[in-house]
Amino acid sequence: MDIKDFLKPLKKISLPDRLFLVQRNFGKRSHIQVNQQQFKADPKQPVTFLCPAKVYEHNEATRECIVNFENCLECGACQVASRYVVWKNPDGRSGITLKYG
Numbered sequence: 001m002d003i004k005d006f007l008k009p010l011k012k013i014s015l016p017d018r019l020f021l022v023q024r025n026f027g028k029r030s031h032i033q034v035n036q037q038q039f040k041a042d043p044k045q046p047v048t049f050l051c052p053a054k055v056y057e058h059n060e061a062t063r064e065c066i067v068n069f070e071n072c073l074e075c076g077a078c079q080v081a082s083r084y085v086v087w088k089n090p091d092g093r094s095g096i097t098l099k100y101g
């Protein structure tokens with residue numbers, strides 16, 4: 001089977017539905033810090049489109065980065081993609097758990 005055929009059914013599932021398949025055991029504090037000064041100076045950060053969970057949003061009004069840390073999938077891409085992001089292991093007992101799979 002071609003990889004495109006394999007991935008086709010996944011493209012039909014919306015992001016909120018896909019995020020629902022992951023259970024997070026995070027604490028209430030964000031485990032992700034963004035250097036807002038540097039983000040304001042350079043808002044076209046790769047993390048805003050690379051993060052698979054859309055954790056980083058650009059607020060057009062304030063020019064700041066909104067961090068939806070509770071959606072994080074712990075993939076580590078932001079640590080590679082941006083030096084303006086500091087990611088630490090989340091508070092809580094066990095991080096993410098896949099509900100299915």
Ligand code: SF4
Nearest residue numbers: 051072073075076078
């Ligand atoms: S670890 Fe992955 S899912 Fe979490 S914020 Fe970084 S890029 Fe997004």
